[in-house]
Amino acid sequence: MGSALRVLVVGAGPTGLTAAIELARRGIEVKLVEQRAGGSGLSRAVGLQPASLALLQPSGAARRILSEAIAFQSVAVHREHELLANIAFPAGGAMLHGLAQDRTEYHLRATLESCGGELLYGHKLTALRQMSGRVVAALQPADNDQAINEEFDYLIGADGVKSTVRDLLALDFKGFELAQPWSIADIDCSGWDTSAFRIYLRDGGRIVVVAPMEANRVRVVSNTDNALEVLPVPVDVVDIRRQSSFPIAIRQVANYRVGRVFLAGDAAHCHSPVGGRGMNLGIADAADLAARLSVGQGDGYHRARHAAGRQVIAESERTRKILMSRHWPVRRLVETAFRAVGRYDFLQRRAISGILGRQ
Ligand SMILES: Cc1cc2nc3c(=O)[nH]c(=O)nc-3n(C[C@H](O)[C@H](O)[C@H](O)COP(=O)(O)OP(=O)(O)OC[C@H]3O[C@@H](n4cnc5c(N)ncnc54)[C@H](O)[C@@H]3O)c2cc1C
Known part of the structure; x- marks a missing residue:
């Protein structure tokens, strides 16, 4: 037509x-x-x-x-090295x-x-x-x-x-x-588990996100000026394709x-x-x-x-604002909330619908 x-x-x-x-x-x-x-x-x-x-x-x-x-199997939220919640998408359902x-x-x-x-x-x-x-x-x-x-x-x-x-x-x-620019690193790496999208909450309101893009390629993003430096776990970097900071x-x-x-x-x-x-x-x-x-x-x-x-x-x-709060009572509350999400199915379901989102 x-x-x-x-x-x-x-x-x-x-x-x-x-x-x-x-x-x-x-x-x-x-x-x-x-x-x-x-x-x-x-x-x-x-x-x-x-x-x-x-x-x-x-x-x-x-x-x-x-x-x-x-297809990510889950979104994992860590506080420094501790896993607070592994929010798993149900098999056969919608996924990120x-x-x-x-x-x-x-x-x-x-x-x-x-x-x-x-x-x-x-x-x-x-x-x-x-x-x-x-x-x-x-x-x-x-x-x-x-x-x-x-x-x-x-x-x-x-x-x-x-x-x-x-x-x-x-x-x-x-x-x-925002006053603070963010940073990004696209890296080729070996041995990284690409089944999860990972969020690391760090002291001082710092946050690092690791998003797998291909079998051996991940994106690291942070609200600091060096995303790779602030990642709390070791990553076996084969090549850094791009590293930069950007305003938000x-x-x-x-x-x-x-x-x-x-x-x-x-x-x-x-x-x-x-x-x-x-x-x-x-x-x-x-x-x-x-x-x-x-x-x-x-x-x-x-x-x-x-x-x-x-x-x-x-x-x-x-x-x-919640994830990046520098105030310790808010941070404790966030951690407690994620631990509860990790533990209870009904909270996982709510978290999943938030992650998958509407548009
Ligand atoms: C580091 C980073 C991470 C991100 N992560 C995510 C994520 O995980 N998920 C998500 O949903 N979003 C994410 N985003 C946001 C996402 O990248 C943008 O929202 C998206 O690219 C917007 O697409 P767009 O087509 O509207 O604009 P753009 O992708 O910016 O495309 C606009 C195009 O218009 C062209 N153009 C401009 N002016 C003219 C002109 N006068 N004539 C002809 N062409 C012109 C430009 O060259 C450009 O190619 C991220 C952004 C950044 C910076």
């Missing part, structure tokens, strides 16, 4: 790729532009929640991703999956190609204007000084935290930045829609990696928006997705 609609998606991260797939598979003419020259090599998000995989299932993207992703973001994007690109969507690398959106029910976008090819103007029915800004689309719409990205901002735009232009993913919201929700939230934004636009109706998108984003940000912030 074809359609006369033309949609421009700006940014080929997980949000933009999902939006383009979901439009293309419904027969909508979609153009996805990305300023980078090719696919990103950055791993960033690891955790894929069941709701994201369900949204990516009709296009076949979930099947491709699952052919490579790791892990895959480096560059590989997730690889599978999304392959899916988009199979749906007949157009992805143009080396093209940057530099300007837009809305007139007579159309959006005119200026697209600047990397090898040309001259931007090309093209008309579309709708434009989706999935262009990340430094969104050009958001700037061109003069929308405020209200929020704040907690922000959300007040309006996800201006006329025929929409914001989705990190362009609309960002928060700390606690809870691993950023990419999953972007995928859900994209799927919701594509379903609405495919019937020529963007109404309701802002209201639904702004509320979902606000809730995820609030939950993520609440958890971050």
Whole structure:
């Protein structure tokens, strides 16, 4: 079933790729532009929640991703060396999956190609204007000084935290930045148990998370300036692929829609990696928006997705503040709570539904 609609998606991260797939598979003419020259090599998000995989299932993207992703058997929470709780996913039930973001994007690109969507690398959106029910976008090819103007029915800004689309719409990205940057290390290692996603709570409100991405590749993230140094257990490092620090901002735009232009993913919201929700939230934004636009109706998108984003940000912030509290009574309470979760089935079930999340 074809359609006369033309949609421009700006940014080929997980949000933009999902939006383009979901439009293309419904027969909508979609153009996805990305300023980078090719696919990103950055791993960033690891955790894929069941709701994201369900949204990516009709296009076949979930099947491709699952052919490579790791299924975590549990989330293990440690206090220094002590295991406080091993929150195990029930066999045959929903699980958390892990895959480096560059590989997730690889599978999304392959899916988009199979749906007949157009992805143009080396093209940057530099300007837009809305007139007579159309959006005119200026697209600047990397090898040309001259931007090309093209008309579309709708434009989706999935262009990340430094969104050009958001700037061109003069929308405020209200929020704040944490004083302490976080650090990340992607390492190849041997002998690490990849069946669990591990969280280590350390003195002084420090936290270290180890997320397996492949058989012998893990991501270590910490709210300190050296994630590997603060890991309380030895790891047999074969190669450090990447080690860096990054600032954490907690922000959300007040309006996800201006006329025929929409914001989705990190362009609309960002928060700390606690809870691993950023990419999953972007995928859900994209799927919701594509379903609405495919019937020529963007109404309701802002209201639904702004509320979902606000809730995820609030939950993520609440958890971050509790897990990283420096106050010993709070820390004792957290430890006692995790020990109870480790012991009682009904608390495990509640913890599991929190980890697997809604979007
Ligand atoms: C260290 C780290 C760990 C994380 N871990 C997790 C996790 O475990 N789980 C999770 O869900 N999330 C996680 N996240 C968050 C996740 O990576 C982001 O939420 C996700 O990448 C957002 O996807 P996006 O497509 O909205 O934006 P992006 O991935 O940032 O993609 C935006 C794209 O737009 C392009 N672009 C920008 N401007 C233009 C323009 N003018 N023209 C054309 N193209 C443009 C950019 O080049 C980029 O490719 C993590 C983030 C970090 C930094």
